[in-house]
């Protein structure tokens with residue numbers, strides 16, 4: 032059997048809600064009809080194309096499971112990550128609302144393209160904290176739809192990721208703290224300088240913009256449902272930082288597949304396992320410290336308030352994977368197994384695949400997660416080589 036070095040630690044959610052229908056009180060976070068209207072907008076953005084859903088049959092065979100589908104977000108616009116759908120969409124929504132108010136007419140997001148309302152929006156400033164991909168999406172959205180952008184990064188964000196945002200016209204501010212410190216600093220400066228915070232993480236009192244961000248992600252989930260053409264996965268291994276993506280995966284599939292929804296397994300780095308710790312405690316828990324992990328997009332110590340509501344009752348399991356599994360899994364996908372096509376998967380993209388492989392190396396973990404020869408697993412390759420030099424160095428190592 033195919034193997035990588037490392038460990039998986041799992042925690043089964045004792046509060047898992049087994050009801051077939053998506054709970055009424057969670058409907059405010061995910062709305063599948065709204066997904067369709069967002070999709071109609073995003074389809075009209077320059078460069079939009081559905082990303083591939085790759086069948087990794089040889090890896091599935093090597094792991095003795097029935098099927099692996101891998102949604103390859105390395106090809107999402109030029110940004111190479113699913114995050115392109117979220118921050119840019121929420122930015123566009125803010126500008127759309129602003130212009131509609133100012134002009135007293137209803138305009139669409141598409142109307143903002145091509146600089147038609149730049150004289151109104153050009154001095155507005157959007158801001159956020161990021162470990163790379165979210166900020167790049169916001170910066171791209173500001174450029175596309177016509178406003179200014181200030182992005183906060185923490186001490187560990189690579190210089191290449193900072194330059195990619197600067198190349199999109201953003202002002203980038205590096206702070207001497209971790210991701211959660213950069214979130215706080217962006218929020219404080221936004222009050223002082225009257226900027227709009229486009230955050231991918233929510234907290235009590237700040238929920239609407241992060242909801243727009245995460246609803247943007249559901250366009251990818253709608254594509255997946257269509258690409259599956261009636262088939263359904265039994266499991267999804269989904270990597271998490273603040274949990275926004277995992278919550279949408281959980282909520283969206285619960286909505287559309289009801290009782291036939293897959294088992295949702297949330298995957299985090301060992302050093303940044305705020306969702307797993309929150310699940311153990313039954314309430315949001317902050318993980319302090321360096322949060323040091325190669326999986327930069329997952330280096331978050333605080334869960335998103337919105338995301339937690341869904342995952343608390345919708346996720347089956349919360350697992351962590353060792354750092355040692357990351358590079359071998361990137362290489363495995365880069366080189367391909369037998370007839371499988373090769374995939375460019377960045378550091379944060381491989382957490383789900385690493386967790387699947389590690390779970391198949393352990394009879395106990397396979398049993399705990401209910402994985403066996405009949406399992407059909409969906410993985411989301413959430414980024415490609417978003418830091419190309421780092422990617423090349425890691426894969427060549």
Ligand SMILES: Cc1ncc(COP(=O)(O)O)c(C=O)c1O
Pocket residue numbers: 112114162164165231270271272273274275276277328329331379380413414
């Ligand atoms: C590549 C990648 N995958 C997964 C995630 C996790 O998303 P979330 O923070 O919504 O849990 C991120 C977050 O930045 C990311 O950049």
